[in-house]
Amino acid sequence: MTVYEFAVYEMLPAAVLGFAAGMVYRIARYLSVYKRTVRPRRRARSIGHSLVHLVKTFAYPIYFSIKEERIMFASGLLGLHILGVIPLLFLFSHHVTWWAYYFPPYAALKRLAIPPSATSAALTVTAPVTPVSGMSGIFVNTIWGPLTVVLNGDVLAIIAIVATVFKVVEKIPKKVVGKVSYVRIGDFVALLLLLFILVTGFMATQHLPSGEIGVYKTVLGLHILGAEVLLILLPFTKFFHFVFGYWYGKLHEWYDLVWTRGV
Amino acid sequence: MEAVVPAVKKALKRVDPVQLHFLENCVACAACESVCPYTPISKLYSPVNKAEELRFMYRKVMTVSGRLLGPLVHAKIPKTEEELEWIREVAYRCTNCWHCYTVCPFGINSGSMISVLRTFVDSIGMTPTILKAFEQFEASGRFMENEGLARVWQQILDKASEAVGGDLPLDKKGAQVLYMPWLAEAMFVPDSVVNTIRILSKIGVDWTMPSKPLAIRPAVGSVTGNLEQKKTVLSAIDSYLKEFGAKTVLLSDGGFPYTDLRFELPGVVGRVPEYRVLHLAEFLVELLRQGKVKFKSGSDKVTWHDPCKLARASGVIPEPRILLREATTEFRELPHHGAESYCCGGGSGMGCMTRELHEAMGQLTGMKFELSERESNFIAKAEEAYLKSIERKMRDVKQSEAEIVVTACPVCVETIQRGASLYGPEVEVLHLATYLVERIEPA
Numbered sequence: 222m223t224v225y226e227f228a229v230y231e232m233l234p235a236a237v238l239g240f241a242a243g244m245v246y247r248i249a250r251y252l253s254v255y256k257r258t259v260r261p262r263r264r265a266r267s268i269g270h271s272l273v274h275l276v277k278t279f280a281y282p283i284y285f286s287i288k289e290e291r292i293m294f295a296s297g298l299l300g301l302h303i304l305g306v307i308p309l310l311f312l313f314s315h316h317v318t319w320w321a322y323y324f325p326p327y328a329a330l331k332r333l334a335i336p337p338s339a340t341s342a343a344l345t346v347t348a349p350v351t352p353v354s355g356m357s358g359i360f361v362n363t364i365w366g367p368l369t370v371v372l373n374g375d376v377l378a379i380i381a382i383v384a385t386v387f388k389v390v391e392k393i394p395k396k397v398v399g400k401v402s403y404v405r406i407g408d409f410v411a412l413l414l415l416l417f418i419l420v421t422g423f424m425a426t427q428h429l430p431s432g433e434i435g436v437y438k439t440v441l442g443l444h445i446l447g448a449e450v451l452l453i454l455l456p457f458t459k460f461f462h463f464v465f466g467y468w469y470g471k472l473h474e475w476y477d478l479v480w481t482r483g484v
Numbered sequence: 485m486e487a488v489v490p491a492v493k494k495a496l497k498r499v500d501p502v503q504l505h506f507l508e509n510c511v512a513c514a515a516c517e518s519v520c521p522y523t524p525i526s527k528l529y530s531p532v533n534k535a536e537e538l539r540f541m542y543r544k545v546m547t548v549s550g551r552l553l554g555p556l557v558h559a560k561i562p563k564t565e566e567e568l569e570w571i572r573e574v575a576y577r578c579t580n581c582w583h584c585y586t587v588c589p590f591g592i593n594s595g596s597m598i599s600v601l602r603t604f605v606d607s608i609g610m611t612p613t614i615l616k617a618f619e620q621f622e623a624s625g626r627f628m629e630n631e632g633l634a635r636v637w638q639q640i641l642d643k644a645s646e647a648v649g650g651d652l653p654l655d656k657k658g659a660q661v662l663y664m665p666w667l668a669e670a671m672f673v674p675d676s677v678v679n680t681i682r683i684l685s686k687i688g689v690d691w692t693m694p695s696k697p698l699a700i701r702p703a704v705g706s707v708t709g710n711l712e713q714k715k716t717v718l719s720a721i722d723s724y725l726k727e728f729g730a731k732t733v734l735l736s737d738g739g740f741p742y743t744d745l746r747f748e749l750p751g752v753v754g755r756v757p758e759y760r761v762l763h764l765a766e767f768l769v770e771l772l773r774q775g776k777v778k779f780k781s782g783s784d785k786v787t788w789h790d791p792c793k794l795a796r797a798s799g800v801i802p803e804p805r806i807l808l809r810e811a812t813t814e815f816r817e818l819p820h821h822g823a824e825s826y827c828c829g830g831g832s833g834m835g836c837m838t839r840e841l842h843e844a845m846g847q848l849t850g851m852k853f854e855l856s857e858r859e860s861n862f863i864a865k866a867e868e869a870y871l872k873s874i875e876r877k878m879r880d881v882k883q884s885e886a887e888i889v890v891t892a893c894p895v896c897v898e899t900i901q902r903g904a905s906l907y908g909p910e911v912e913v914l915h916l917a918t919y920l921v922e923r924i925e926p927a
Contacts, residue, residue, distance in 0.1 A: 250504065251501040251504055251505075252501070254499050254500050254501055254503075254504055255500065255501055256500045258751045259750040259751055259754050259755060259756060260750065260756075261746065261747045261748075261749070261750045261751070261756065262750075262756055262760075264798075264799050266799075278586075278591075281586055281587065281824075282515060282586075282587055282588065282589040283589075285515070285518070285519075285587050285824075286515060289518045289519075290515065290518050293513065293514075293515065297513055298589075392512075395527075399527050399528075400528070401527060401528065401530070401533050402533055402536040402537070403510070403514070403530075403532045403533050403535075403536045404512060405512060405557075405558050406556065406557070406558070407557065407558075408511075408512055457549075459511040459512070461508075461509060462509055462511055462590055465509075466505065466508075466509030466511075466590050467509075467589065467590055469505055469509075469591075470505055470509060470588070470589075470590035470591030470592060471589075471590065471591045473502060473505065473591055474585065474586070474591030474593075475591075477502075478586070478796070478797075478823075481747070482747060482797065482798050482799045483799030484795070484796060484797075484798070484799040484801065484823050
């Protein structure tokens with residue numbers, strides 16, 4: 222059995238099950254420490270105030286990091302999230318096809334698909350893409366128009382890879398020189414796993430190190446396998462913020478500060 | 485050291501789903517660093533780094549991986565005196581201002597975690613002596629038996645009585661408004677109490693106040709992490725207010741006593757009280773809207789410093805501004821204000837970490853605060869950090885070009901006054917009541 226076959230046919234259901242079990246475990250832990258308490262009388266504020274501040278609750282950290290922590294904003298939020306992992310994961314054309322295969326309604330997002338490069342809309346592995354081709358100057362025909370200059374797999378993957386490397390590297394002096402306690406081994410494991418997935422994905426799209434079908438399938442298999450490992454580890458790593466921590470945290474903050482206290 | 489494990493377990497009993505989120509979902513982005521008043525002194529005092537000390541214990545006690553793998557997954561229980569001393573140090577480099585809470589992309593309240601860490605510090609008997617003394621004095625309910633403290637209170641009553649030109653309506657049953665000043669206000673910002681009384685008398689409100697303060701500053705246990713003390717004190721206050729039949733409870737203290745009474749009390753005593761708790765700012769805005777008071781407007785260059793507990797933790801943000809804009813045409817905001825206001829650095833007991841205060845309290849109460857060499861060093865270092873932490877706020881004040889800083893928390897008044905003398909600019913720092921008393925009148 223090849224790595225590719227193992228990743229696609231054997232590991233996938235196990236990864237989904239592992240993820241589901243991990244999520245159930247994490248949620249059960251929350252329920253296990255539930256304590257009944259008497260809530261205070263909420264401060265009367267209009268629904269409009271509460272809704273505006275719902276948006277503000279989510280926006281304030283972004284606004285603040287743009288204003289006060291520009292490097293963190295550029296590397297973490299912009300590079301890694303907004304221009305990196307989020308569009309690649311959900312809108313990169315190959316991924317849209319993958320999601321739609323397992324969840325057909327997802328095909329509706331095909332119109333928003335981001336092509337592998339600015340000069341080709343090729344969506345299949347049989348049409349390898351040259352990043353700069355004889356078609357230079359003519360953007361691939363996507364809904365994104367000129368934005369395709371940035372919104373393409375090559376550029377986004379490079380941004381995500383650079384941002385991930387930066388996030389790994391910036392932690393080293395903090396830990397070694399600054400002696401801070403909050404840089405954890407798990408952070409490196411998580412970021413290096415992400416880096417592995419990004420690099421193998423980029424290599425597979427580019428048919429690197431060679432276009433030979435066996436090599437290609439091995440690289441792609443490693444990419445998928447990496448993603449599956451991430452899926453299994455997701456409930457137990459910092460990636461949990463993506464499916465739960467971020468949403469729960471900010472919604473709780475809104476409920477506590479805005480809804481209850483009227484901030 | 486045998487007290488450590490039970491103390492860890494006691495602290496971790498405070499873990500509920502929200503604390504669990506705080507403990508588990510930090511991605512170590514350190515966004516919280518930039519808002520904490522103590523991080524400019526050392527990155528080791530950043531909220532995320534301080535909270536990590538609690539996470540070490542949590543992982544060791546409450547996670548499977550922590551129990552099995554220990555240090556490999558950053559799970560440990562402190563084992564040496566040095567480790568305990570470090571935990572006390574980081575626990576007392578936090579004002580619980582909650583700015584880390586709002587700036588965190590995941591809504592993690594590191595201040596709340598540091599409060600849990602203080603429960604641990606308290607359980608191993610390492611709470612700073614002066615706070616412990618306040619805490620025990622307050623819980624005993626016998627602090628007015630102390631001659632020095634009783635004298636302070638009597639002086640306040642005398643001054644207020646003289647200012648209003650007659651007897652104060654003390655313990656008057658059936659009054660519409662029950663004003664609750666605390667002993668700490670009488671000690672540190674006596675003018676705020678006297679001027680609140682003057683305002684109440686001047687605008688003709690049917691008011692009263694207890695002849696003796698019910699607490700030093702309730703609840704000191706909120707600061708030290710001693711939840712039993714907090715429950716004892718808040719329950720006693722709640723019983724008094726219930727028995728008194730209070731309808732509106734008015735506070736001039738805009739620090740943690742406001743959040744304790746307004747938002748924490750129901751969870752602590754297990755019932756939603758029938759009385760409402762208002763800060764002076766809210767109360768006066770209510771009267772203004774009802775057309776019962778008006779202001780003589782001047783042109784002082786005034787700014788408002790939002791006490792963290794009153795603004796970020798309680799939502800009393802528009803009210804002081806409404807009042808100050810009525811009272812002066814030259815009101816201006818600080819660069820960081822409202823829910824984004826920078827903390828002054830003095831909250832959550834940090835303002836008590838000065839040798840000067842130890843001496844002053846010793847003289848006032850006749851108590852001798854005997855500190856070990858280790859604690860003396862701790863206080864000296866904490867004082868140095870506290871005094872440095874104020875500088876950032878003063879830069880904001882300077883930028884505003886205000887000549888008067890008005891605020892509502894005794895510790896903020898004290899801290900910004902210190903900041904002005906240490907770093908400038910030359911400003912007058914006044915409690916809201918003091919600023920408004922000459923400008924407010926009945927409509």
